[in-house]
Amino acid sequence: MNALCAPLAPYGAALLDEFEGRRRESLYLRSSLGEEDDLPVEVFFRGEDGLFPFEPPALESCAGRILDVGAGTGVHSLFLQEWGLDVTAVEIVPEAAEILRRRGVRQVLEGDLFELDLARFDTVLMLMNGIGPVGTLSSLERFLARVAGLLEPGGQLLVDSGAASPAAHVDPAAWPPPTPEAYPGEAWIQLSYGALVGRPFRELYLDPDTLRRKAEDAGWRFGLLFEEEGGYLARLVPGESQSR
Numbered sequence: 001m002n003a004l005c006a007p008l009a010p011y012g013a014a015l016l017d018e019f020e021g022r023r024r025e026s027l028y029l030r031s032s033l034g035e036e037d038d039l040p041v042e043v044f045f046r047g048e049d050g051l052f053p054f055e056p057p058a059l060e061s062c063a064g065r066i067l068d069v070g071a072g073t074g075v076h077s078l079f080l081q082e083w084g085l086d087v088t089a090v091e092i093v094p095e096a097a098e099i100l101r102r103r104g105v106r107q108v109l110e111g112d113l114f115e116l117d118l119a120r121f122d123t124v125l126m127l128m129n130g131i132g133p134v135g136t137l138s139s140l141e142r143f144l145a146r147v148a149g150l151l152e153p154g155g156q157l158l159v160d161s162g163a164a165s166p167a168a169h170v171d172p173a174a175w176p177p178p179t180p181e182a183y184p185g186e187a188w189i190q191l192s193y194g195a196l197v198g199r200p201f202r203e204l205y206l207d208p209d210t211l212r213r214k215a216e217d218a219g220w221r222f223g224l225l226f227e228e229e230g231g232y233l234a235r236l237v238p239g240e241s242q243s244r
Contacts, residue, residue, distance in 0.1 A: 188201070
């Protein structure tokens with residue numbers, strides 16, 4: 001049996017192999033929601049023709065100094081940069097940070113959003129289930145407080161997500177048991193790529209009503225910019241006291 005590696009190591013290795021033209025394996029995802037599938041790695045390098053419907057309104061809503069959190073390979077940062085906007089990309093995965101630099105993103109920071117010493121921004125952008133890294137509903141308040149501290153007065157958080165859709169064939173014995181108060185969108189994810197098998201990690205899928213309620217309880221204004229079956233794009237603006 002392969003020893004488990006860092007949770008996102010398979011993702012990073014697959015991205016770098018794809019970027020350098022040597023990928024031979026599939027990036028495989030297992031989820032406590034029942035999803036088990038190969039991930040098309042090329043989608044992480046998509047161009048304008050491959051954007052998902054929620055992405056254009058998110059990019060068009062960006063303004064001022066922008067922090068692209070979980071920037072991946074730079075799909076969004078490169079668009080914004082080409083439009084003449086001031087964008088800083090943040091990535092916790094070393095291979096992704098390397099790809100960002102090699103693809104020409106001018107401002108790249110490698111590390112954890114909670115640990116980096118960051119300036120203030122007008123827009124914090126988090127896309128592709130951008131709320132996912134929050135992990136659990138109980139962590140949402142801490143996350144919102146951190147983002148509020150990064151925003152200039154009147155700044156905005158643009159983030160997408162969607163309600164969880166558990167499959168009928170989920171094997172609960174394959175994953176850590178949920179606590180009695182667990183929110184249904186608190187998923188476990190495990191990635192593998194060839195011999196690399198990552199440790200399971202938490203991923204949050206958050207329905208818009210819950211995000212609205214939690215955000216408003218924390219003093220944020222909530223608005224929907226886009227919604228379709230299975231997903232939405234939200235714009236959140238902290239109250240004056242929250243952004244200081």
